[in-house]
Amino acid sequence: MPEAVHVGTGKVRELFALGDERLLLVASDRISVFDVVLPTEIPDKGRVLTGLSGFWFAKTRGECPNHLLGLREDGRSTECKRLEMLPLECVVRGYLSGSGWSSYRETRSVCGIALPEGLRESDRLSDPIFTPTTKASSGHDEPLTAEQAAELVGQERYAELERASIELYRFAADYAAARGIIIADTKFEFGVDEQGQLVLADEIFTPDSSRFWPADDYEPGRGQASFDKQFVRDYAASLGWDKTYPGPELPEEVVAGTRARYVEAFERLTELSFDDYLADPEVVLR
Numbered sequence: 001m002p003e004a005v006h007v008g009t010g011k012v013r014e015l016f017a018l019g020d021e022r023l024l025l026v027a028s029d030r031i032s033v034f035d036v037v038l039p040t041e042i043p044d045k046g047r048v049l050t051g052l053s054g055f056w057f058a059k060t061r062g063e064c065p066n067h068l069l070g071l072r073e074d075g076r077s078t079e080c081k082r083l084e085m086l087p088l089e090c091v092v093r094g095y096l097s098g099s100g101w102s103s104y105r106e107t108r109s110v111c112g113i114a115l116p117e118g119l120r121e122s123d124r125l126s127d128p129i130f131t132p133t134t135k136a137s138s139g140h141d142e143p144l145t146a147e148q149a150a151e152l153v154g155q156e157r158y159a160e161l162e163r164a165s166i167e168l169y170r171f172a173a174d175y176a177a178a179r180g181i182i183i184a185d186t187k188f189e190f191g192v193d194e195q196g197q198l199v200l201a202d203e204i205f206t207p208d209s210s211r212f213w214p215a216d217d218y219e220p221g222r223g224q225a226s227f228d229k230q231f232v233r234d235y236a237a238s239l240g241w242d243k244t245y246p247g248p249e250l251p252e253e254v255v256a257g258t259r260a261r262y263v264e265a266f267e268r269l270t271e272l273s274f275d276d277y278l279a280d281p282e283v284v285l286r
């Protein structure tokens with residue numbers, strides 16, 4: 001077993017190299033809102049992200065190859081193939097929300113994709129759309145048109161990313177819908193292995209990378225209650241915080257409420273108890 005050498009710090013994860021070909025991604029309990037890491041942590045959040053991603057990587061292996069090699073006993077560490085990451089955030093939207101909704105209101109389009117007139121906030125789109133963004137090393141990711149995104153990775157790779165992203169979204173959205181959760185939108189990161197093969201990486205279908213809405217509460221024409229960070233975003237917005245560093249401390253009830261939402265998303269989607277995951281993380285891979 002090669003020694004783990006620290007090679008990077010993301011907003012949420014610490015990255016370690018395990019030799020030349022593998023990485024250890026360790027998900028912390030840090031939470032970022034509007035790309036700002038808050039001073040308060042959410043206990044077990046990193047374990048929920050790691051467990052849910054592992055679960056989905058195992059479930060979607062047939063749709064698209066991915067980087068997962070194994071989960072460690074701490075429940076927050078993923079061993080994976082080290083890839084050359086592509087410089088795009090592959091966003092898929094099945095519903096009109098967040099920056100997609102803002103863009104639609106201004107231009108009736110999202111990332112250059114024209115949409116029908118008369119859509120309301122949170123409306124379901126007749127077909128999911130692929131709306132990639134830049135992968136900013138600091139600050140906010142910027143929306144791209146299909147042409148701009150294709151320029152960054154090449155036309156052929158772009159088409160492959162779009163196809164894989166939409167297919168993965170459809171698969172998980174159907175799976176989650178059957179368990180009472182709407183995946184309104186999501187984001188993937190892909191890399192390329194030594195053979196030039198496209199490989200799904202990072203985290204997938206977690207509350208950090210996706211908007212999860214409880215289906216029984218869904219009603220278009222307004223913002224939705226959610227399992228994800230919206231709860232924290234709403235709290236932060238209620239303070240009139242200007243979305244720049246430093247972010248606000250979170251009070252105990254917001255911490256507890258957020259933790260409960262993360263754990264609930266985990267349990268509803270995996271149909272496993274979070275305690276069973278803590279006892280043996282690889283239970284999500286079976």
Ligand code: ATP
Nearest residue numbers: 010011012013067080081082083085136137201202
């Ligand atoms: P940033 O790196 O911009 O801070 P982030 O805050 O989303 O983004 P984290 O999620 O904390 O980052 O850390 C994960 C990092 O690891 C990301 O930069 C991601 O692109 C990278 N990554 C994920 N999987 C792989 C992989 N298999 N090979 C190489 N890099 C990977």
Ligand code: MG
Nearest residue numbers: 010012202203
């Ligand atoms: Mg990330």
